[in-house]
Amino acid sequence: MSEVDWLSHLLQIITVTGQLEVRCAYGAPWRVAWNKAAANEIPYHVIVKGRAILEDPKTRAARELLSGDIVLLPHGAAHVLHDGSGQTPIPTQQRWGAAGWMLSENDGQGEQLDLLCGRFFIAPPHDRLIRNYLPANLVTRAVDSHGEEGMGSASNQLAGLVGLMRMESAGDRAGGRAILNALSSALFTLVLRAASQSGKAPEGLLALAGHPRLAPAISAMFADAARPWKLPDLADLCGMSRATFMRQFQDKLGRSALDFLTDLRMSLAANELKKPAISTEAVAETVGYQSVSAFRHVFAERMGMTPGEWRRLAHKGE
Numbered sequence: 158m159s160e161v162d163w164l165s166h167l168l169q170i171i172t173v174t175g176q177l178e179v180r181c182a183y184g185a186p187w188r189v190a191w192n193k194a195a196a197n198e199i200p201y202h203v204i205v206k207g208r209a210i211l212e213d214p215k216t217r218a219a220r221e222l223l224s225g226d227i228v229l230l231p232h233g234a235a236h237v238l239h240d241g242s243g244q245t246p247i248p249t250q251q252r253w254g255a256a257g258w259m260l261s262e263n264d265g266q267g268e269q270l271d272l273l274c275g276r277f278f279i280a281p282p283h284d285r286l287i288r289n290y291l292p293a294n295l296v297t298r299a300v301d302s303h304g305e306e307g308m309g310s311a312s313n314q315l316a317g318l319v320g321l322m323r324m325e326s327a328g329d330r331a332g333g334r335a336i337l338n339a340l341s342s343a344l345f346t347l348v349l350r351a352a353s354q355s356g357k358a359p360e361g362l363l364a365l366a367g368h369p370r371l372a373p374a375i376s377a378m379f380a381d382a383a384r385p386w387k388l389p390d391l392a393d394l395c396g397m398s399r400a401t402f403m404r405q406f407q408d409k410l411g412r413s414a415l416d417f418l419t420d421l422r423m424s425l426a427a428n429e430l431k432k433p434a435i436s437t438e439a440v441a442e443t444v445g446y447q448s449v450s451a452f453r454h455v456f457a458e459r460m461g462m463t464p465g466e467w468r469r470l471a472h473k474g475e
Contacts, residue, residue, distance in 0.1 A: 163366050164349055166379035170424050171283040175341025177258050180326050181272040184265025186244035194233030197284040199277040201229045205323050207270035210241040225299045227348055231291035257334040273322055277345050282460050286424050290362040297351040311351035318344060364409045370395050371405060382421045383445035423459045430468045437464050
Protein backbone atom coordinates (compact mmCIF):
# COMPACT_ATOMS: atom_id res chain seq x y z
CA MET A 158 0.00 0.00 0.00
CA SER A 159 1.46 3.39 -0.94
CA GLU A 160 2.27 5.81 1.85
CA VAL A 161 -0.07 8.34 0.30
CA ASP A 162 -3.06 6.01 0.19
CA TRP A 163 -4.96 7.72 3.02
CA LEU A 164 -8.27 6.12 1.95
CA SER A 165 -7.01 2.54 2.36
CA HIS A 166 -5.58 3.51 5.75
CA LEU A 167 -8.94 4.99 6.76
CA LEU A 168 -10.82 1.87 5.67
CA GLN A 169 -8.41 -0.35 7.59
CA ILE A 170 -9.39 1.54 10.74
CA ILE A 171 -13.10 1.81 9.97
CA THR A 172 -15.05 -1.26 8.90
CA VAL A 173 -17.75 -0.24 6.41
CA THR A 174 -20.31 -2.68 5.04
CA GLY A 175 -23.05 -1.85 2.56
CA GLN A 176 -26.51 -3.11 1.83
CA LEU A 177 -28.87 -2.43 -1.07
CA GLU A 178 -32.39 -2.25 0.39
CA VAL A 179 -34.86 -0.82 -2.12
CA ARG A 180 -35.05 -0.41 -5.86
CA CYS A 181 -37.64 2.23 -6.79
CA ALA A 182 -39.28 2.23 -10.23
CA TYR A 183 -41.62 5.24 -10.29
CA GLY A 184 -43.41 7.47 -12.74
CA ALA A 185 -44.10 11.07 -11.67
CA PRO A 186 -45.62 12.24 -9.40
CA TRP A 187 -43.82 10.39 -6.59
CA ARG A 188 -42.33 11.18 -3.16
CA VAL A 189 -40.30 9.14 -0.63
CA ALA A 190 -39.28 10.24 2.89
CA TRP A 191 -36.56 8.85 5.19
CA ASN A 192 -36.27 9.45 8.93
CA LYS A 193 -32.95 10.26 10.61
CA ALA A 194 -30.65 7.23 10.38
CA ALA A 195 -29.13 5.46 13.40
CA ALA A 196 -25.71 6.73 14.57
CA ASN A 197 -23.73 4.05 12.71
CA GLU A 198 -25.71 4.17 9.43
CA ILE A 199 -25.19 6.25 6.29
CA PRO A 200 -28.08 6.23 3.78
CA TYR A 201 -27.20 6.27 0.07
CA HIS A 202 -29.16 6.72 -3.17
CA VAL A 203 -28.14 6.07 -6.76
CA ILE A 204 -30.11 7.72 -9.58
CA VAL A 205 -29.84 5.05 -12.27
CA LYS A 206 -32.26 6.79 -14.65
CA GLY A 207 -34.34 9.95 -14.50
CA ARG A 208 -33.99 12.75 -11.96
CA ALA A 209 -34.99 13.54 -8.39
CA ILE A 210 -35.10 16.46 -5.99
CA LEU A 211 -33.29 15.87 -2.68
CA GLU A 212 -34.86 18.03 0.03
CA ASP A 213 -34.09 18.74 3.67
CA PRO A 214 -37.50 18.60 5.43
CA LYS A 215 -36.36 21.14 8.07
CA THR A 216 -34.69 23.84 6.00
CA ARG A 217 -36.50 23.04 2.71
CA ALA A 218 -33.13 23.35 1.00
CA ALA A 219 -33.38 21.37 -2.26
CA ARG A 220 -30.93 20.00 -4.80
CA GLU A 221 -31.61 18.39 -8.16
CA LEU A 222 -30.07 14.97 -8.77
CA LEU A 223 -29.67 13.65 -12.30
CA SER A 224 -29.08 10.26 -13.88
CA GLY A 225 -25.71 8.96 -12.66
CA ASP A 226 -25.73 10.97 -9.43
CA ILE A 227 -24.91 9.16 -6.19
CA VAL A 228 -25.76 10.80 -2.88
CA LEU A 229 -24.40 9.77 0.55
CA LEU A 230 -25.71 11.33 3.75
CA PRO A 231 -22.77 10.81 6.18
CA HIS A 232 -24.58 12.57 9.05
CA GLY A 233 -27.67 10.38 8.55
CA ALA A 234 -30.02 13.37 8.31
CA ALA A 235 -33.75 12.97 7.65
CA HIS A 236 -34.45 13.69 3.97
CA VAL A 237 -37.06 13.53 1.20
CA LEU A 238 -36.73 12.61 -2.48
CA HIS A 239 -39.49 13.68 -4.88
CA ASP A 240 -40.13 14.46 -8.54
CA GLY A 241 -40.42 18.23 -8.01
CA SER A 242 -43.93 18.62 -9.43
CA GLY A 243 -45.60 19.34 -6.08
CA GLN A 244 -48.50 17.06 -7.12
CA THR A 245 -49.99 14.40 -4.86
CA PRO A 246 -47.76 11.32 -5.17
CA ILE A 247 -49.25 8.17 -6.73
CA PRO A 248 -49.51 5.28 -4.20
CA THR A 249 -46.73 2.70 -4.36
CA GLN A 250 -46.74 -1.11 -4.14
CA GLN A 251 -43.87 -3.08 -2.62
CA ARG A 252 -42.72 -6.63 -3.23
CA TRP A 253 -39.65 -8.49 -2.03
CA GLY A 254 -36.99 -9.65 -4.47
CA ALA A 255 -35.37 -13.04 -3.91
CA ALA A 256 -32.02 -11.34 -3.21
CA GLY A 257 -33.39 -9.75 -0.04
CA TRP A 258 -34.13 -6.24 -1.28
CA MET A 259 -37.51 -4.66 -1.95
CA LEU A 260 -38.94 -3.43 -5.26
CA SER A 261 -41.15 -0.37 -4.86
CA GLU A 262 -43.29 0.62 -7.85
CA ASN A 263 -46.15 2.96 -8.76
CA ASP A 264 -48.40 3.33 -11.81
CA GLY A 265 -47.27 6.88 -12.60
CA GLN A 266 -47.23 7.77 -16.28
CA GLY A 267 -45.00 10.84 -15.87
CA GLU A 268 -41.21 11.06 -16.08
CA GLN A 269 -39.73 7.69 -15.13
CA LEU A 270 -37.27 7.14 -12.29
CA ASP A 271 -35.00 4.16 -11.56
CA LEU A 272 -33.48 4.56 -8.09
CA LEU A 273 -31.33 2.29 -5.88
CA CYS A 274 -31.43 2.97 -2.12
CA GLY A 275 -29.40 1.40 0.64
CA ARG A 276 -27.31 1.96 3.73
CA PHE A 277 -23.70 1.73 4.80
CA PHE A 278 -23.01 0.43 8.30
CA ILE A 279 -19.97 1.68 10.21
CA ALA A 280 -18.71 -0.36 13.14
CA PRO A 281 -18.85 1.75 16.33
CA PRO A 282 -17.23 3.87 17.68
CA HIS A 283 -15.91 4.99 14.28
CA ASP A 284 -19.16 6.63 13.18
CA ARG A 285 -17.92 9.74 15.05
CA LEU A 286 -14.86 9.91 12.78
CA ILE A 287 -17.19 9.93 9.76
CA ARG A 288 -19.64 12.44 11.29
CA ASN A 289 -16.83 14.81 12.30
CA TYR A 290 -14.88 14.77 9.06
CA LEU A 291 -17.30 14.21 6.17
CA PRO A 292 -19.90 16.74 4.92
CA ALA A 293 -23.63 16.26 5.68
CA ASN A 294 -24.39 15.52 2.00
CA LEU A 295 -21.96 14.10 -0.51
CA VAL A 296 -23.03 14.02 -4.17
CA THR A 297 -20.81 12.54 -6.88
CA ARG A 298 -21.60 11.69 -10.46
CA ALA A 299 -20.91 8.42 -12.25
CA VAL A 300 -20.00 9.47 -15.77
CA ASP A 301 -19.16 6.98 -18.49
CA SER A 302 -16.54 8.98 -20.40
CA HIS A 303 -14.86 7.17 -23.26
CA GLY A 304 -11.17 7.20 -24.06
CA GLU A 305 -8.00 6.36 -22.15
CA GLU A 306 -8.23 9.22 -19.61
CA GLY A 307 -11.79 8.34 -18.74
CA MET A 308 -11.10 4.65 -18.16
CA GLY A 309 -9.16 5.20 -14.93
CA SER A 310 -11.20 8.09 -13.58
CA ALA A 311 -13.17 7.54 -10.38
CA SER A 312 -16.43 8.73 -11.99
CA ASN A 313 -15.94 6.25 -14.82
CA GLN A 314 -15.29 3.43 -12.34
CA LEU A 315 -18.44 4.48 -10.49
CA ALA A 316 -20.42 4.23 -13.73
CA GLY A 317 -19.18 0.65 -14.17
CA LEU A 318 -20.04 -0.20 -10.55
CA VAL A 319 -23.55 1.29 -10.83
CA GLY A 320 -24.07 -0.71 -14.05
CA LEU A 321 -23.19 -3.92 -12.19
CA MET A 322 -25.55 -3.01 -9.32
CA ARG A 323 -28.35 -2.35 -11.79
CA MET A 324 -27.80 -5.70 -13.54
CA GLU A 325 -27.67 -7.64 -10.27
CA SER A 326 -30.78 -5.94 -8.91
CA ALA A 327 -32.69 -6.66 -12.12
CA GLY A 328 -32.47 -10.45 -11.76
CA ASP A 329 -32.76 -13.14 -9.11
CA ARG A 330 -29.54 -15.04 -9.70
CA ALA A 331 -27.56 -17.20 -7.29
CA GLY A 332 -25.39 -15.08 -5.00
CA GLY A 333 -27.18 -11.89 -6.01
CA ARG A 334 -27.60 -10.58 -2.47
CA ALA A 335 -23.94 -11.19 -1.56
CA ILE A 336 -22.77 -9.52 -4.77
CA LEU A 337 -25.03 -6.48 -4.25
CA ASN A 338 -23.80 -6.03 -0.69
CA ALA A 339 -20.15 -6.33 -1.78
CA LEU A 340 -20.75 -3.81 -4.57
CA SER A 341 -22.39 -1.48 -2.02
CA SER A 342 -19.26 -1.58 0.14
CA ALA A 343 -17.09 -0.77 -2.90
CA LEU A 344 -19.48 2.08 -3.72
CA PHE A 345 -18.58 3.82 -0.44
CA THR A 346 -14.86 3.74 -1.23
CA LEU A 347 -15.28 4.88 -4.84
CA VAL A 348 -17.57 7.77 -3.89
CA LEU A 349 -14.97 9.00 -1.37
CA ARG A 350 -12.23 8.63 -3.98
CA ALA A 351 -14.24 10.49 -6.62
CA ALA A 352 -15.13 13.30 -4.21
CA SER A 353 -11.52 13.80 -3.07
CA GLN A 354 -10.32 13.85 -6.70
CA SER A 355 -13.00 16.23 -7.94
CA GLY A 356 -11.56 19.27 -6.14
CA LYS A 357 -15.15 20.28 -5.32
CA ALA A 358 -15.28 18.92 -1.76
CA PRO A 359 -16.17 22.08 0.21
CA GLU A 360 -14.75 21.05 3.57
CA GLY A 361 -13.68 18.14 5.73
CA LEU A 362 -11.35 15.23 5.11
CA LEU A 363 -12.12 14.98 1.37
CA ALA A 364 -11.24 18.64 0.77
CA LEU A 365 -8.01 18.09 2.68
CA ALA A 366 -7.05 14.84 0.94
CA GLY A 367 -7.70 16.44 -2.45
CA HIS A 368 -5.61 19.52 -1.61
CA PRO A 369 -2.23 18.98 -3.30
CA ARG A 370 -0.26 20.89 -0.65
CA LEU A 371 -2.03 19.63 2.49
CA ALA A 372 -2.43 15.98 1.41
CA PRO A 373 1.11 14.96 2.56
CA ALA A 374 0.23 15.81 6.18
CA ILE A 375 -2.99 13.75 6.08
CA SER A 376 -1.17 10.80 4.47
CA ALA A 377 1.63 10.95 7.04
CA MET A 378 -0.78 10.97 9.99
CA PHE A 379 -2.74 8.03 8.58
CA ALA A 380 0.44 6.09 7.81
CA ASP A 381 2.00 6.58 11.28
CA ALA A 382 -0.49 8.03 13.79
CA ALA A 383 1.65 6.96 16.79
CA ARG A 384 4.61 9.10 15.76
CA PRO A 385 5.03 12.12 18.08
CA TRP A 386 4.02 14.61 15.37
CA LYS A 387 4.61 18.29 16.06
CA LEU A 388 3.08 21.07 13.99
CA PRO A 389 6.44 22.15 12.48
CA ASP A 390 7.01 18.53 11.25
CA LEU A 391 3.64 18.47 9.48
CA ALA A 392 4.11 21.99 8.10
CA ASP A 393 7.54 20.96 6.70
CA LEU A 394 5.97 17.98 4.89
CA CYS A 395 3.63 20.44 3.16
CA GLY A 396 6.36 23.00 2.42
CA MET A 397 4.57 25.65 4.49
CA SER A 398 5.28 27.81 7.48
CA ARG A 399 3.73 26.62 10.74
CA ALA A 400 1.23 29.51 10.77
CA THR A 401 0.15 28.98 7.13
CA PHE A 402 -0.22 25.24 7.67
CA MET A 403 -2.32 25.71 10.82
CA ARG A 404 -4.58 28.26 9.11
CA GLN A 405 -5.11 26.26 5.91
CA PHE A 406 -5.65 22.95 7.73
CA GLN A 407 -8.22 24.51 10.08
CA ASP A 408 -9.89 26.25 7.14
CA LYS A 409 -10.33 23.04 5.13
CA LEU A 410 -11.11 20.62 7.96
CA GLY A 411 -12.85 22.86 10.46
CA ARG A 412 -10.53 21.39 13.15
CA SER A 413 -6.85 21.59 13.97
CA ALA A 414 -4.29 19.04 12.79
CA LEU A 415 -3.62 17.89 16.37
CA ASP A 416 -7.36 17.53 17.02
CA PHE A 417 -7.62 15.30 13.94
CA LEU A 418 -4.55 13.28 14.99
CA THR A 419 -6.09 12.69 18.43
CA ASP A 420 -9.35 11.43 16.87
CA LEU A 421 -7.37 9.13 14.59
CA ARG A 422 -5.40 7.72 17.53
CA MET A 423 -8.56 7.10 19.57
CA SER A 424 -10.13 5.15 16.69
CA LEU A 425 -6.97 3.04 16.38
CA ALA A 426 -6.99 2.53 20.16
CA ALA A 427 -10.64 1.39 20.06
CA ASN A 428 -9.64 -1.34 17.58
CA GLU A 429 -6.65 -2.41 19.70
CA LEU A 430 -8.75 -2.58 22.87
CA LYS A 431 -10.92 -5.26 21.26
CA LYS A 432 -7.94 -7.65 21.46
CA PRO A 433 -8.24 -9.46 24.82
CA ALA A 434 -4.52 -10.17 25.21
CA ILE A 435 -3.31 -6.56 24.93
CA SER A 436 -3.19 -4.36 28.06
CA THR A 437 -4.44 -0.77 28.21
CA GLU A 438 -0.82 0.35 28.86
CA ALA A 439 0.32 -1.40 25.67
CA VAL A 440 -2.55 0.15 23.69
CA ALA A 441 -1.62 3.62 24.98
CA GLU A 442 1.96 3.12 23.81
CA THR A 443 0.85 1.71 20.43
CA VAL A 444 -1.07 4.91 19.65
CA GLY A 445 1.64 7.29 20.82
CA TYR A 446 1.02 7.93 24.53
CA GLN A 447 3.82 7.55 27.08
CA SER A 448 1.41 8.13 29.98
CA VAL A 449 -1.46 5.66 30.40
CA SER A 450 -3.39 8.13 32.58
CA ALA A 451 -3.18 10.79 29.83
CA PHE A 452 -4.40 8.18 27.32
CA ARG A 453 -7.33 7.15 29.58
CA HIS A 454 -8.32 10.80 30.03
CA VAL A 455 -8.29 11.59 26.27
CA PHE A 456 -10.08 8.32 25.37
CA ALA A 457 -12.89 9.01 27.88
CA GLU A 458 -13.19 12.60 26.68
CA ARG A 459 -13.44 11.66 22.98
CA MET A 460 -15.33 8.35 23.20
CA GLY A 461 -17.63 9.10 26.12
CA MET A 462 -16.46 6.05 28.08
CA THR A 463 -13.25 4.70 29.63
CA PRO A 464 -11.00 2.24 27.73
CA GLY A 465 -12.15 -0.52 30.12
CA GLU A 466 -15.85 0.26 29.51
CA TRP A 467 -15.31 0.23 25.74
CA ARG A 468 -13.43 -3.08 25.96
CA ARG A 469 -16.30 -4.71 27.90
CA LEU A 470 -18.89 -3.29 25.51
CA ALA A 471 -16.96 -4.50 22.44
CA HIS A 472 -16.60 -8.02 23.87
CA LYS A 473 -20.28 -8.14 24.78
CA GLY A 474 -21.18 -7.03 21.25
CA GLU A 475 -19.07 -9.75 19.67
